[in-house]
Amino acid sequence: GTAQIGVTGLAVMGRNLARNFARNGFTVAVHNRTAAKTRALVEEFGEEGTFVAAESPEDFVAALERPRRLVIMVKAGEATDAVIQEFAPLLEKGDVIIDGGNAHFEDTRRRERELRERGIHFVGVGISGGEEGALHGPSIMPGGSAESYESLGPLLERIAAKAPDGTPCVTHVGPDGAGHFVKMVHNGIEYADMQLIAEAYHLLRTVAGYSPEKIAETFRDWNTGRLDSYLIEITAEVLAHVDAATGKPFVDVVEDEAEQKGTGRWTVQIALDLGVPVSGIAEAVFARSLSGHAELREAARSLTGPAANPLGEKEAAAFAAQVEQALYASKIVSYTQGFHQVQAGSQNYDWDVDPGAVAAIWRAGCIIRAAFLDRIRAAYDAQPELPSLLSDKRFGDEIGAAQDDWRAVIVAAARQGVPVPGFSAALAYYDALRAERLPAALTQGQRDFFGAHTYRRTDREGSFHTLWGGDRSEVSTG
Numbered sequence: 001g002t003a004q005i006g007v008t009g010l011a012v013m014g015r016n017l018a019r020n021f022a023r024n025g026f027t028v029a030v031h032n033r034t035a036a037k038t039r040a041l042v043e044e045f046g047e048e049g050t051f052v053a054a055e056s057p058e059d060f061v062a063a064l065e066r067p068r069r070l071v072i073m074v075k076a077g078e079a080t081d082a083v084i085q086e087f088a089p090l091l092e093k094g095d096v097i098i099d100g101g102n103a104h105f106e107d108t109r110r111r112e113r114e115l116r117e118r119g120i121h122f123v124g125v126g127i128s129g130g131e132e133g134a135l136h137g138p139s140i141m142p143g144g145s146a147e148s149y150e151s152l153g154p155l156l157e158r159i160a161a162k163a164p165d166g167t168p169c170v171t172h173v174g175p176d177g178a179g180h181f182v183k184m185v186h187n188g189i190e191y192a193d194m195q196l197i198a199e200a201y202h203l204l205r206t207v208a209g210y211s212p213e214k215i216a217e218t219f220r221d222w223n224t225g226r227l228d229s230y231l232i233e234i235t236a237e238v239l240a241h242v243d244a245a246t247g248k249p250f251v252d253v254v255e256d257e258a259e260q261k262g263t264g265r266w267t268v269q270i271a272l273d274l275g276v277p278v279s280g281i282a283e284a285v286f287a288r289s290l291s292g293h294a295e296l297r298e299a300a301r302s303l304t305g306p307a308a309n310p311l312g313e314k315e316a317a318a319f320a321a322q323v324e325q326a327l328y329a330s331k332i333v334s335y336t337q338g339f340h341q342v343q344a345g346s347q348n349y350d351w352d353v354d355p356g357a358v359a360a361i362w363r364a365g366c367i368i369r370a371a372f373l374d375r376i377r378a379a380y381d382a383q384p385e386l387p388s389l390l391s392d393k394r395f396g397d398e399i400g401a402a403q404d405d406w407r408a409v410i411v412a413a414a415r416q417g418v419p420v421p422g423f424s425a426a427l428a429y430y431d432a433l434r435a436e437r438l439p440a441a442l443t444q445g446q447r448d449f450f451g452a453h454t455y456r457r458t459d460r461e462g463s464f465h466t467l468w469g470g471d472r473s474e475v476s477t478g
């Protein structure tokens with residue numbers, strides 16, 4: 001075979017990825033269960049590069065140079081397993097199967113293990129950036145053996161997005177499920193970013209009394225500063241959009257029930273298992289789920305809230321500046337939590353993930369791309385063993401400078417009845433982490449009281465139990 005890479009599964013993501021490879025000079029074998037799609041791709045985009053259209057799995061495999069590199073772009077779950085089962089028997093030792101779908105990292109771990117036993121490399125690749133990214137340059141998060149990355153890396157580097165400094169947004173994240181894990185956390189952070197932006201919008205609309213157009217302007221302005229990011233940019237676009245049918249702001253005619261595909265939920269589920277407090281991501285997932293409970297919201301609509309009391313024009317501008325501070329501070333916290341999860345996953349699964357490298361490949365191509373990521377990368381570069389992003393001096397200083405406004409915004413939100421679960425959770429995390437003493441000591445006392453769960457003391461080694469039902473003397477338990 002002559003093709004350097006093959007793509008099977010030619011729905012829009014697979015098609016665009018195949019075109020991206022071809023446009024970058026690679027010979028690409030293409031295959032799809034329904035062959036009409038393969039023919040359509042070559043007919044429509046054939047002149048973009050060199051494609052080898054394969055009708056059968058056998059033809060497809062034969063078209064690939066060895067060791068074969070075969071990208072599967074089908075639905076995550078059973079379809080992926082079915083396609084792996086179909087192709088694995090046709091492959092040889094040293095060939096590489098790449099799953100570019102949105103797989104759960106535990107599935108990737110299982111598939112990698114099973115294929116490794118057959119001498120086949122399995123690379124689970126997180127790909128972010130949607131259809132446009134797949135075509136023009138996504139952020140790519142591959143997990144698998146170092147050997148497979150040697151063969152695959154140079155191709156991925158060509159098709160990946162390029163950061164502002166020209167570096168490709170791809171790195172060997174780590175073994176087996178590391179790539180899909182990091183992609184999952186990316187999506188969790190994306191949920192949190194979106195929720196924080198939504199809260200900022202809600203506050204500007206309700207407390208500052210701004211119109212969607214005025215808020216779009218405000219976001220455009222923020223986008224020239226430290227909040228510069230793809231999500232802020234598209235938020236301004238969405239808010240400025242006017243519905244053609246009614247002439248109303250688009251945001252006012254859309255049903256306010258947010259949906260989700262599940263990767264944000266995975267992030268939180270896994271965080272619970274790993275014991276990582278990703279409260280901002282969790283609140284973002286819950287905020288979407290709450291919005292979707294139309295019946296509960298309808299039943300609660302008559303409950304009492306505070307009297308509306310929007311600010312005057314001058315106060316509103318000052319408030320908007322405070323909201324920018326609150327948004328930025330909360331964003332630092334949610335990335336702190338997300339990177340904690342990346343590091344906890346890395347530790348738990350023995351992946352040896354470099355968090356600075358992860359920040360670097362999120363600088364372009366993906367949904368959370370932002371100038372901000374460069375600063376996270378710099379923080380880890382300066383201090384690879386950074387225990388938490390909040391311990392970075394620059395982030396710590398910035399959040400310290402923002403904290404008065406951050407608190408004022410949350411107070412205003414509470415006064416005016418605007419839900420800000422993301423802002424509040426972020427502030428609670430900040431205040432809890434920096435607290436000298438937490439009431440967890442009391443929690444330990446309660447646990448010891450009702451369940452003899454024991455506690456440790458601040459002044460002595462060992463574990464202890466107080467005889468709560470007796471004379472309340474203390475016994476040493478080990």
Ligand code: 2AM
Nearest residue numbers: 009010011032033034073074075079082
């Ligand atoms: P199709 O065009 O033949 O339906 C997204 O669904 C892509 O995955 C499509 O290209 C689809 O092929 C392919 N796909 C879905 N389930 C599949 C399966 N079980 N086996 C092979 N291809 C599958």
